Amino acid sequence: MTTQAATTQAVTTQAVTTQELDLMDPKTFGNGIPHDHFRRLRRSDRLIRGTDTDGESLWHLVRHRDVAAVSRDARTFSSSPTTMTSIRKVDPSPPIITFLDSPEHTRIRKLTFKAFAPARLAALQAPIRRIVDTLLAQARDKGTFDLAEDIALRLPFEVLLELLDIPHEDRDSMLGWARQTVNLGDEEYDGDGTAGQDSFQKIYEYLLDFARHRAEHPTDDCFSLLLDARLNGAGRLGLPDRLTADEVGLFASTLITAGSETTYCSVTGGVLALLDFPDQLDRLRADRSLLPSATNEVLRWVTPVTHFARRAVTDTEVAGQPIAEGERVVMWYSSANRDEEVFTDPDRFDVARTPNPHLSFGGGGPHVCIGNGLAVMELRQFLEGAVDLLPQLEITAPPVRPETNFMNSVKHLHMRFR
Numbered sequence: 001m002t003t004q005a006a007t008t009q010a011v012t013t014q015a016v017t018t019q020e021l022d023l024m025d026p027k028t029f030g031n032g033i034p035h036d037h038f039r040r041l042r043r044s045d046r047l048i049r050g051t052d053t054d055g056e057s058l059w060h061l062v063r064h065r066d067v068a069a070v071s072r073d074a075r076t077f078s079s080s081p082t083t084m085t086s087i088r089k090v091d092p093s094p095p096i097i098t099f100l101d102s103p104e105h106t107r108i109r110k111l112t113f114k115a116f117a118p119a120r121l122a123a124l125q126a127p128i129r130r131i132v133d134t135l136l137a138q139a140r141d142k143g144t145f146d147l148a149e150d151i152a153l154r155l156p157f158e159v160l161l162e163l164l165d166i167p168h169e170d171r172d173s174m175l176g177w178a179r180q181t182v183n184l185g186d187e188e189y190d191g192d193g194t195a196g197q198d199s200f201q202k203i204y205e206y207l208l209d210f211a212r213h214r215a216e217h218p219t220d221d222c223f224s225l226l227l228d229a230r231l232n233g234a235g236r237l238g239l240p241d242r243l244t245a246d247e248v249g250l251f252a253s254t255l256i257t258a259g260s261e262t263t264y265c266s267v268t269g270g271v272l273a274l275l276d277f278p279d280q281l282d283r284l285r286a287d288r289s290l291l292p293s294a295t296n297e298v299l300r301w302v303t304p305v306t307h308f309a310r311r312a313v314t315d316t317e318v319a320g321q322p323i324a325e326g327e328r329v330v331m332w333y334s335s336a337n338r339d340e341e342v343f344t345d346p347d348r349f350d351v352a353r354t355p356n357p358h359l360s361f362g363g364g365g366p367h368v369c370i371g372n373g374l375a376v377m378e379l380r381q382f383l384e385g386a387v388d389l390l391p392q393l394e395i396t397a398p399p400v401r402p403e404t405n406f407m408n409s410v411k412h413l414h415m416r417f418r
């Protein structure tokens with residue numbers, strides 16, 4: 001039995017004690033997602049109250065149905081001024097798409113969706129496969145490598161540079177800055193806690209300049225497409241019908257953060273899952289038609305983003321618990337994705353799991369991940385490229401996790417070809 005399977009079978013039935021584990025403390029996630037704790041919380045008939053690192057009181061939502069209900073009720077549960085908690089709780093100005101409510105959110109969402117139109121995504125498939133194959137070939141040449149740094153981190157950034165049509169001569173600087181924007185709060189990446197923000201600022205300034213340049217010199221690239229987009233009916237809402245160059249620059253920099261660390265986690269987590277469950281790896285190798293369901297199962301299993309929060313704009317209730325106007329609720333996707341009310345045998349990694357209504361891209365509603373089609377494509381291409389190499393690989397050191405309660409991340413995964 002694998003270690004993962006062994007731990008997940010050790011189910012206890014103790015009553016929930018809210019003091020038992022602090023979900024806002026990154027140390028609680030030091031050995032991985034505290035699934036046993038979440039399982040006990042899901043069995044409780046009441047919501048759990050917690051406290052954020054700045055003292056703000058929070059309600060923890062751990063059931064699939066509660067997370068989905070709150071995500072879909074954007075009138076009652078606002079994303080403004082932020083959906084982040086603990087060390088990532090910043091209140092950026094100007095606000096990024098994730099932290100806007102309707103109608104401002106609807107305007108940005110509709111105007112930017114063109115970047116992810118089906119034809120644009122289809123055109124990215126071959127470049128993504130090329131990037132995957134190149135990264136895997138480089139790892140093979142090295143013989144020993146760090147899957148997190150050498151592949152999982154590079155893949156999403158290189159894809160994003162491709163999506164945004166960033167000029168080739170600027171890509172190395174972007175990749176250099178980008179490396180430092182992941183694992184915020186972890187000393188190795190974030191230094192004294194400012195390195196990540198400094199690198200992010202450099203990316204933001206570059207993209208802002210680039211968008212302003214494209215506004216003066218349009219071509220047929222992604223920036224020009226976004227600058228050219230028009231929104232019918234925006235005038236009736238009293239909103240501008242087009243994006244300014246600064247809005248395009250801000251959106252592009254949001255993609256760099258939203259689209260990179262998430263995919264990075266799913267690549268490392270997916271490899272760990274397939275190596276932890278060799279029967280599932282064999283099954284996938286024997287039947288490639290399972291690639292789509294395997295991709296979804298990796299997303300459920302890993303749940304890269306552990307949670308986001310919302311703020312009640314009026315007195316309301318969730319699962320019978322009154323929530324006062326102004327109070328925040330934390331939607332634990334990591335727990336919802338193991339909810340035994342929705343998933344049969346949820347602690348089993350099953351590459352053929354169907355249906356698989358995981359909430360890794362959010363619980364539905366207006367903010368559901370705008371890049372989910374791209375993320376699925378990247379992960380699927382990676383699994384397809386890697387699946388036959390995995391039996392030749394062995395892990396040479398225990399995976400190292402960064403200190404975070406926000407991402408289900410592995411910052412080092414040292415491996416070698418046998």
Ligand code: HEM
Nearest residue numbers: 097098258259262263304360361362367368369370371375
């Ligand atoms: C495995 C990869 C990914 C995961 C797990 C993920 C997860 C999420 C989640 C949980 C949300 C929030 C939903 C909510 O608040 O209700 C979100 C929003 C978002 N994601 Fe992703 N994401 C991934 C990849 C990407 C990619 C590749 C991009 C773009 C290139 C992207 C761009 C965004 C943006 C812009 C938003 C904000 C959408 C809005 O507020 O309307 N994501 N994502």
